Amino acid sequence: xxxxxxxxxxxxxxARANRAVAARSARPVLQGLLCEVSGSRLRVTGTDxxxxxxxxxxxxxxEEGQALVPGxxxxxxxxxxxxxxxxxxxxxxxxxxQGNGPRFSLRPLNVxxxxxxxxxxxxxxxxxxxxxxxxxxxxxxxxxxxSARPILTGxxxxxxxxxxxxxxxxxxxxxxxxxxxxxxxxxGLVPARGLRELxxxxxxxxxxxxxxxxxxxxxxxxxxxxxRLIDGNFPKYESILPDHYPNQLVVxxxxxxxxxxxxxxxxxxx
Numbered sequence: 565x566x567x568x569x570x571x572x573x574x575x576x577x578x579a580r581a582n583r584a585v586a587a588r589s590a591r592p593v594l595q596g597l598l599c600e601v602s603g604s605r606l607r608v609t610g611t612d613x614x615x616x617x618x619x620x621x622x623x624x625x626x627e628e629g630q631a632l633v634p635g636x637x638x639x640x641x642x643x644x645x646x647x648x649x650x651x652x653x654x655x656x657x658x659x660x661x662q663g664n665g666p667r668f669s670l671r672p673l674n675v676x677x678x679x680x681x682x683x684x685x686x687x688x689x690x691x692x693x694x695x696x697x698x699x700x701x702x703x704x705x706x707x708x709x710x711s712a713r714p715i716l717t718g719x720x721x722x723x724x725x726x727x728x729x730x731x732x733x734x735x736x737x738x739x740x741x742x743x744x745x746x747x748x749x750x751x752g753l754v755p756a757r758g759l760r761e762l763x764x765x766x767x768x769x770x771x772x773x774x775x776x777x778x779x780x781x782x783x784x785x786x787x788x789x790x791x792r793l794i795d796g797n798f799p800k801y802e803s804i805l806p807d808h809y810p811n812q813l814v815v816x817x818x819x820x821x822x823x824x825x826x827x828x829x830x831x832x833x834x
Contacts, residue, residue: 565601565629566653569621571645571663574652577608577619578639580765580787584758585635586612596673597635598681599654601628610635611679615758617765618681619787626653632675633659641668688774688783689748691728696771697763699730699741706739707732707756718753718794721775731801732756738801750775753798758791765789 578597586594589612598609606623609616631654641661642650650663659670700719708716713735720731728746732739752775762771768784775781782789 565599565631566626566651567601567606568624568626568649568651569606571642571647571650573621574606574623574650575639575643577606577621578635578642581608581610581617581619582635582639583761583765584610584612584615584617584789591677593632593673593677593679595634595636596632596678597638598630598632598675598678599652600630601625603628609681611681613679614755614792615761616681616790617761617787618789619766626651629654630675631659632673632678633670634673637670641670688772688781689746691743691746691771691773693767693769693771693784695743696773697767699743700759700762702741703730703732703739704756704760705732706734706737708734709757710734714794715753715796715798717756718798719756719759720751720798721748721754721780722751723747723749731798733799733801735799738804740801740805748773748775752780753794753796754780754791755794758789762789 581597585597589595594612600607600609601623604622604625605620607618607620609618611617633654638659638661642652645661645666646664648664650661653660654672656672659672661668661670703719707719711717716734718732720729722729722731724742726742727744728742728748730741730743762782766782766784766787766789768786770784772783773780774783778793780791780793782791
């Protein structure tokens, strides 16, 4: 495998796929990025087996092939190269990054041990990317980060009469957002940790969503993300939501946020 590409473009593709790479793992292969070169494209895959991110770009292909390279080291090496064209090559024993003087040499991982990746899917229901990113940011804040209660670390994707409904709760707070007119034809509990990475890794003007039996697949012109669904039943939140609110208060958003910020700061310093 051997390619040439602009440093900034290559660094971006590697960094976005690297968001799925496990920081620590008992399996070293999960700390690697799978780089596959075919035709005129480079495809980069990172995964921790719960989150999988694939990114692609057009490159100058000198030799087709594939290699599994330590993700953090590869991303940092490319980022630290001088601006301009970078050459990335790999054999069974060495990965070489060079361009405009500097040269890095890394030891590849065993590509045969990398988790098998299913065929790519570009199908799914199209959603406005900005609307989807806003909805994700609004509901994931209520998801739990306590791995001892995995059900609460997810966001429920469910079809509702009005459209797609997203719900998250950590048992103390609950967030619900609906995207009108969007119907996925299925439901599932999607890891909030992966959804938080979606806007930064594959976010675009249009995002396609496909709910499968065991995973949710998101794709755009910037790549693909696969999130393994969480097993279990989401809390029956409907019973705790009132049908109507007899009292309503309309306030200036920025003023309210400023006031809450001052109060929370006082609380933290006590």
